[in-house]
Amino acid sequence: MSKPSTLGGACIIASVCVGAGMLGLPSAGAGAWTLWSVIAISFTMIMMTLSGWLLLEALKHYEFKASFNTVTKDVLSNKINIINNLSLYFVGGILLYAYISTSGMIFSEMLGVTRELASVLFVAFCSAFVLHSTRAVDRISIVLILFMIISFVLGVSGLASNISVPVLFAQGQGETPYSAYALALLPVALTSFGYHHSVSTMRDYYQDEHRAKKAIFCGTLIALTFYLGWVICIFGNLPREAFGPVVTAGGGVDALMSALTAAIDSNSIKQALHIFSIAAIVSSFIGVGLGVFDYLADFFSFGDTKQGRLKTWGVTFIPPLVFSLVAPFGFVAAIGLAGAAATIWTCIIPATLAKTLRQRMPEQEGFVVPGGNATIYVVIAFGVLTAAFHLLAMANLLPVFKG
Numbered sequence: 134m135s136k137p138s139t140l141g142g143a144c145i146i147a148s149v150c151v152g153a154g155m156l157g158l159p160s161a162g163a164g165a166w167t168l169w170s171v172i173a174i175s176f177t178m179i180m181m182t183l184s185g186w187l188l189l190e191a192l193k194h195y196e197f198k199a200s201f202n203t204v205t206k207d208v209l210s211n212k213i214n215i216i217n218n219l220s221l222y223f224v225g226g227i228l229l230y231a232y233i234s235t236s237g238m239i240f241s242e243m244l245g246v247t248r249e250l251a252s253v254l255f256v257a258f259c260s261a262f263v264l265h266s267t268r269a270v271d272r273i274s275i276v277l278i279l280f281m282i283i284s285f286v287l288g289v290s291g292l293a294s295n296i297s298v299p300v301l302f303a304q305g306q307g308e309t310p311y312s313a314y315a316l317a318l319l320p321v322a323l324t325s326f327g328y329h330h331s332v333s334t335m336r337d338y339y340q341d342e343h344r345a346k347k348a349i350f351c352g353t354l355i356a357l358t359f360y361l362g363w364v365i366c367i368f369g370n371l372p373r374e375a376f377g378p379v380v381t382a383g384g385g386v387d388a389l390m391s392a393l394t395a396a397i398d399s400n401s402i403k404q405a406l407h408i409f410s411i412a413a414i415v416s417s418f419i420g421v422g423l424g425v426f427d428y429l430a431d432f433f434s435f436g437d438t439k440q441g442r443l444k445t446w447g448v449t450f451i452p453p454l455v456f457s458l459v460a461p462f463g464f465v466a467a468i469g470l471a472g473a474a475a476t477i478w479t480c481i482i483p484a485t486l487a488k489t490l491r492q493r494m495p496e497q498e499g500f501v502v503p504g505g506n507a508t509i510y511v512v513i514a515f516g517v518l519t520a521a522f523h524l525l526a527m528a529n530l531l532p533v534f535k536g
Contacts, residue, residue: 139347141271142335146352148274149328149420151281151359155413156235157468158360159367159389161321163376164314164534167301167368171361173315174322178357180515181326181479185349186502187512188332188483191490193342193499200333200431205482208489213482218432220477225330225425227471229453232418234461239411249458256454259415263422264446267338270423277416278355284409285359289366291402296369303373313532320472320523325360326353327471329479330424333431342500371396380535425449473523480516484509 162170191204201221206214237252244251262269328349335345371392379388390410394403426449433448435441488509491497502508525531 137271137338139344139351141275142338142345142348143351143355144274144278145271145420145423146328146331146335146349147355148277148416149331149424150326150353150356151413151417155359155363156389156410157321158325158364160376160379161469162318162364163373163380164311164532165318166303166311166373167365169311169315170318170364173318174360174364175357177319177322178326178353180512181323182350182353183502183508184480184483184512185329185332186346187487187509188329189336189342189345189349190500190502191483191486192333192336194490197337197340198431200428201330201478202428202432204486208486217478217482220474221330221428224327224471224475225421226453227467228421229418229425229450230457231467232414233454233457236414236418237457252454252457256450259418260422260446260450262419263426264442267334267423270419273419274416277412280412281409281416284405284412288402288405288409289362291399291405292366292370295397296366300372301365301369314534316522317526317531317533319519320469323479323519324468324472324475326356327475327479328352328424329483330428331420334424334427346500377535422449469523473520476516476520480512484512
């Protein structure tokens with residue numbers, strides 16, 4: 134069997150990220166608008182890449198099948214491990230829930246069936262790739278990324294040609310500074326780079342931390358490129374005040390697409406954006422599903438057999454499907470809530486694991502994240518502050534854009 138390519142792993146990482154970010158960032162960044170959204174998203178990408186590398190560094194001391202649960206339980210206390218497990222499953226579950234709920238609305242219109250049936254069909258088909266193998270996810274991720282690139286280029290090229298510079302760089306007068314809204318954007322931006330449950334999958338897939346590191350960096354760089362191009366084109370076509378109805382509607386894909394189609398007079402661009410949104414949801418659902426699948430397989434000690442994988446499939450996909458059928462709610466609200474909890478296992482725990490293991494084994498061998506302890510402290514501070522910003526925004530102590 135040939136060695137897996139860096140491109141394949143990078144596409145898995147990018148697919149995990151892109152769905153949440155592409156569909157949630159425009160609405161979440163409407164308050165901060167162009168300049169501050171670009172700054173917040175780019176800074177978050179750097180922090181989240183470093184935190185993923187820190188987790189990779191901690192995992193190098195364990196066998197390749199080991200995941201977050203194994204290393205956290207061994208290095209830190211059982212109480213911390215329980216908190217980490219709950220936060221990771223909560224975030225993974227709420228992301229799957231958000232994708233299932235959104236896909237149900239989109240595919241129900243396309244197939245002419247109820248939202249509930251569309252959600253069930255979506256999960257049954259897309260989760261089959263995860264159930265089969267990581268290699269199957271690799272292959273379908275490349276296909277979906279190609280679909281996204283083609284539809285993205287077609288759609289965004291049309292949007293780019295219609296960008297209004299005054300709209301893109303609009304500045305508020307006599308209102309809250311745009312920079313203040315960037316703080317509330319950070320939890321959504323953090324979730325948009327929340328691939329960390331797939332770090333152990335990448336390490337196991339390549340059997341090499343250095344190759345996994347390259348795949349992670351390339352994947353987050355692909356995601357960042359998508360995000361910045363997308364946000365700039367959206368903000369250059371939709372006036373800031375036009376996001377009021379989108380935010381009121383929960384920032385969902387359907388609301389954002391409706392606002393875009395109302396502002397764009399081109400059927401080809403509309404179709405390309407529609408295809409892109411579908412590919413983004415499918416790819417992110419499969420990517421997130423794979424990470425949660427491998428994590429729960431390790432947590433429950435399910436074997437890598439047909440029966441074991443079927444059990445893992447059940448605990449991975451059935452709970453979010455049931456919740457999406459019973460109580461769907463706003464997409465951006467779900468992503469923001471996930472971001473607050475995600476700071477635990479995407480920033481704080483990976484940095485703490487790396488720091489503890491460096492203290493236990495001062496003579497580091499193999500893969501080591503550059504920057505020394507300064508990198509660790511910066512990543513922890515970023516995670517703590519991001520969670521604090523979300524809680525402050527929920528308590529109306531931070532400005533939140535409402536149109």
